[in-house]
Amino acid sequence: MRKHASIFCLLLALVASAVHAADLAVIVHPANPVRSMTLAELGKILKGKSSATWPTGRTITVVLRDPGSPAMKFFFEKVMGVGTEEAKTILSEPSRKSSAPVVFAETDEEIVKFVGSNASAVGIVDVYNITGSVKVIKIDEKQPFDPGYALKGH
Numbered sequence: 001m002r003k004h005a006s007i008f009c010l011l012l013a014l015v016a017s018a019v020h021a022a023d024l025a026v027i028v029h030p031a032n033p034v035r036s037m038t039l040a041e042l043g044k045i046l047k048g049k050s051s052a053t054w055p056t057g058r059t060i061t062v063v064l065r066d067p068g069s070p071a072m073k074f075f076f077e078k079v080m081g082v083g084t085e086e087a088k089t090i091l092s093e094p095s096r097k098s099s100a101p102v103v104f105a106e107t108d109e110e111i112v113k114f115v116g117s118n119a120s121a122v123g124i125v126d127v128y129n130i131t132g133s134v135k136v137i138k139i140d141e142k143q144p145f146d147p148g149y150a151l152k153g154h
Contacts, residue, residue, distance in 0.1 A: 022071035024151040025127045025144045027112065027134040029119040032056070036138035039150045043079045045100055047090055052100035058120035060100040063111045065124070067091070067104070074153055075124055
């Protein structure tokens, strides 16, 4: 019985760590000419402290998962330097300098579908949910599986 309990606890710990270890990617529509951006630029867009337009002149639409999810908690801390509650406030603040609307989706699949059909959208998804309908852009000149990639969960 003790052996089974130990195995159960080990499996539970592995599942819990997998939930918190999301490797995230920044995705755009394939027609978007942007190939990379810095983590600081992404943070400024989200905080409303930067231009909300792509080089094409289109207004950026940000598509994110539920702010309360563990992956988004990691993302907000890494990119915006704030916790979940403060990120929610910033993203919903009507007085943001940026006009980049934020859309929340229930699943990564919804984000991929939205970004794949909207040339002005940028989305944040788990790397394992990317399809050929979107393009991954580099963050700080690194792709998601490169050593030192900023949005790699731990």
